Amino acid sequence: MTLAAMQTSAPEATRADRLFDEHQDQLFRRAGRIFAPLMVIQWVFGILIAVTFSPYGWAGKVKSIHVHVYAAVLLGAVISSAPLLLSLTRPTWVVTRHVVAIAQMLWSALLIHLTGGRIETHFHVFVSLAFLAFLYRDWRVLVPATLVVVSDHFVRGLLWPESVYGVVNPEWWRFLEHAFWVAFEDAVLVIACVASVREMRDVARHGAEVEGLAAAVGHELRNPLAAVRNATTYISKRLTRVNGGAPPADPRILQFVELADRELETCNKIITNLLDFSRHRPLSVGAWPLRELVDEASSILPPTSVMVVNDVPADLPAPLVDKDQFRQVLVNVIQNAVEATGQNPTSPGRIVISANGGGDGPWRIRVADDGPGVSREIADKIFEPLFTTKTKGTGLGLAIVARIVEAHQGSIRLDSTSGRGTSFVIELPRARAEDQEARPTRRDAKAELPSVSQAPGRT
């Protein structure tokens, strides 16, 4: 255990565990998104091999569909079915990883079979082991995969040795020699998995410490800041009363008081961000119409010359979200877009919030601005905590957005083309039908046209 770990407090250790779990869940979901199509691709590939190289069996002039085609279509479908279903619906389950591992090895065996035992196809075994280890970062998945390979070699070595060893009378221990090379790769992969998990733990602990620091700084500064704000407000009022409503003789006094007030407001925003970042409120979900949420978020924004267009259809099915937290998502994203659009000197700026989906598919919410766009390098880091390109930003606003969206099992991405604007795209997963039926949606039938918000007198 490192010194840093020893110094981590109990709440931070718990938080680090949660961050680690969340990161691992993300990895498992990503692995599921890769293995699910891979299962389909292998199936199609197997069918193509069978149809190309052994389409028919023959008896004289009479041909019939070759058993390889049936094997590729039917057995391939069976092999792929369970890992496909589990990867799509239960990507974080332990059993999913093990079923995927077994299926990968079964695919190795089937592809080797379909190619007539070509030695080149045996590389599928080694590539699959590496895939499993690096995508899941869980050395345990190598156990069932290796057992399938060893069992296959052992059984066939007893019953049909030539098919695996190429000789008729191999030594009894020959299967161990083949297993050794798989075990050799396993050993390397296990070391890599263990090191990777250790790094993930370090990252989680570091994240928990940053959050703890943010919370401490936020709490410690909040009360003194409130006192200073009260003081400046009092001074401001007194200055006006002293001269019977007339400005003080030295105009700089009021200017400095206003300056102090503005900077205090900035400090307040920073502290609010720090506290939001460090606070992890549980979700309290309900079916909330997106159009209303966008209207509420737009009304909270400070006055701006940028035109904000709410183009969310009024009859869009309501997603299951935590109203307050998701409104904060919209506020942060729209605020970010407003600030980005304001950087474009040639245009007054326009932001369009649109949405589609729901029903049978996921919800997709797009916040598009016509600002200057961002570079690829910035886009890659934009959701990382403490990353900012603004002189006064904390770099926490979009990190908070990403965290809340992930808590909703959703995802957020940035589409940007330099000089042609930026779009934030939030995807929320399709709600379960019973959830949708249980929660009546609140639709505003009157709000059919896009609503536009803009600060009066600021255009």
Add this chain to the structure above:
Amino acid sequence: MGECGRPSARRDSAIPAVTWAVGLGAWLVLVGTGVVLLWSEKTTSGAAALAPERWPRDSALTPEQERATIVMLAHPHCPCTRASLGELASLMALAGTRASAHVLFLAPGDTGEGWEQTELWRTAAAIPGVAVHADRGGREAARFGAATSGQALVYDSAGRLRFRGGITDARGHYGDSVGKGRIVALLGGSADALGVAPVFGCALDEPPAERRR
């Protein structure tokens, strides 16, 4: 590392665990059944040759006088025969000048021009020491008593049958085999008895019901 195996509790409650367990059990049974069926098909040999003990006099081919002659009867469209030809190529490389080979591709009379001129024909023709022929109407196959594609027969320089069987150990499966090992031993002078091995491949003749039609 303890967390690696931790199941997530999120969104997993819709289907009872027992349903998943039964489903996975069924999956394993289905996979196992498929593998066994495939294994069974792969290792089921074809009809063995009733090859004459001496080189058939009515054959259009003549045996080598100073070395062994390998005869392989092949179906030009049989995918399993690709592996047999692959093993024949390996065998001919091992045999060197100790054997020559003829590959006779089935060419039924009513199948049209070029029916037997397949990729397998070209593969066989490219093997050094191998002569490729069309077996019109399957007459040579009948003379050599062959019924399965990939059937190999080895006659010595005196025209005596020394081996009959296949040179793969399963349908369309590359790699060493009992038959290939016997031929290698025979050519090396370390085998005296008649070598026999199962043959794996497509049937050279139609099923009886098809022939009657």
